[in-house]
Amino acid sequence: MAMSSSHLVRVVCRPAQAAGFALAGVEVELAADVARAVEVLKRLCSQPKLAIVLVDAQLHRALPVEVRQRLDRLAQPIVAPFPSPAWDEAAEAEEYVLEILRQAIGYRVRPR
Numbered sequence: 001m002a003m004s005s006s007h008l009v010r011v012v013c014r015p016a017q018a019a020g021f022a023l024a025g026v027e028v029e030l031a032a033d034v035a036r037a038v039e040v041l042k043r044l045c046s047q048p049k050l051a052i053v054l055v056d057a058q059l060h061r062a063l064p065v066e067v068r069q070r071l072d073r074l075a076q077p078i079v080a081p082f083p084s085p086a087w088d089e090a091a092e093a094e095e096y097v098l099e100i101l102r103q104a105i106g107y108r109v110r111p112r
Contacts, residue, residue, distance in 0.1 A: 008049050010077075012040050013056040017084065034062040041071065041079065050077040057081040 011021045011028045018028045029044065031037035037059045044053050060068070060081035071079040 008047075009052045009054070010044055010050060011054045011082075012037055012044070012059065013054075014059070014084075017056060031056075031059055034059060034064075038063065038067055041067070045071070045074060045077060045079070047077075053077045053079045054082045055079060057083050 021028045029040045031040050
């Protein structure tokens with residue numbers, strides 16, 4: 001079910017995560033560090049039509065305590081952290097990407 005224009009969602013994340021959300025049709029605000037995340041969150045939280053702001057969990061944990069407390073008190077938008085993908089080994093990440101490519105092009109790509 002698509003959200004109406006009165007219930008907007010935004011994502012605040014690092015550049016490496018942005019492509020996945022953009023492909024899903026969600027508008028992304030880039031924040032490479034905590035200072036930028038605070039700046040972006042302040043701007044987003046002043047937008048009356050914004051319903052949900054998803055924030056990379058690492059950025060969210062690094063926010064100053066008073067900023068997190070202020071965000072927690074907001075009725076709208078709801079600000080919630082989301083976990084970053086974690087790879088135990090580089091091979092696991094590579095295998096994941098290769099499987100996505102196989103599904104997209106219908107051919108198994110062999111790593112070097």
